[in-house]
Amino acid sequence: MTSRHEATLAEVLESCRPMPLTEPNILKTLLSIQDRMGHVPTNAVPRIAQVLGVSEAQVVGVLSYYPDLRTEATGRHLIRICIGESCKANHGDRVLRAIREYLRAEVGTTTPGGPFTLETVSCVGNCAVSPTVMIDQDLCGRVTPSQIPSLLEPYRL
Numbered sequence: 001m002t003s004r005h006e007a008t009l010a011e012v013l014e015s016c017r018p019m020p021l022t023e024p025n026i027l028k029t030l031l032s033i034q035d036r037m038g039h040v041p042t043n044a045v046p047r048i049a050q051v052l053g054v055s056e057a058q059v060v061g062v063l064s065y066y067p068d069l070r071t072e073a074t075g076r077h078l079i080r081i082c083i084g085e086s087c088k089a090n091h092g093d094r095v096l097r098a099i100r101e102y103l104r105a106e107v108g109t110t111t112p113g114g115p116f117t118l119e120t121v122s123c124v125g126n127c128a129v130s131p132t133v134m135i136d137q138d139l140c141g142r143v144t145p146s147q148i149p150s151l152l153e154p155y156r157l
């Protein structure tokens, strides 16, 4: 962890420190850390457990239970393609293939140099205009394979 990450972690943990007589919220704390750092470093687990007053096993349990929590750093941009039923029915598989070919990356990997990480996600509630691709926090609906280069190119910068 870099010193900048250390400082960010300390800041987030301080804001999540439970008040006396209140239950620690492990999930909220992990989401806050991920929100600020992009992921939850596994080497931070002992400190998280200590600040929250829980066991390391409890932190690891929450960390491994929720698929939205990640322990590896992502690229600068996180691309998530929906593999929910509606998106599947509207040829989301073709969009995924086009993204993989364009990025030359497989699901769960980051492109060399780190511009993009590709992940799948279950329904994100955008079914009415499926198939859906999320680029960072941007939702894109009715995506077609031919749109992929123009959709992703601006994020290469």
Ligand code: FES
Residues within 6 Å of the ligand: 082, 083, 084, 085, 086, 087, 088, 122, 123, 124, 125, 126, 127, 130, 131, 132
């Ligand atoms: S199934 Fe993809 S947004 Fe709902």
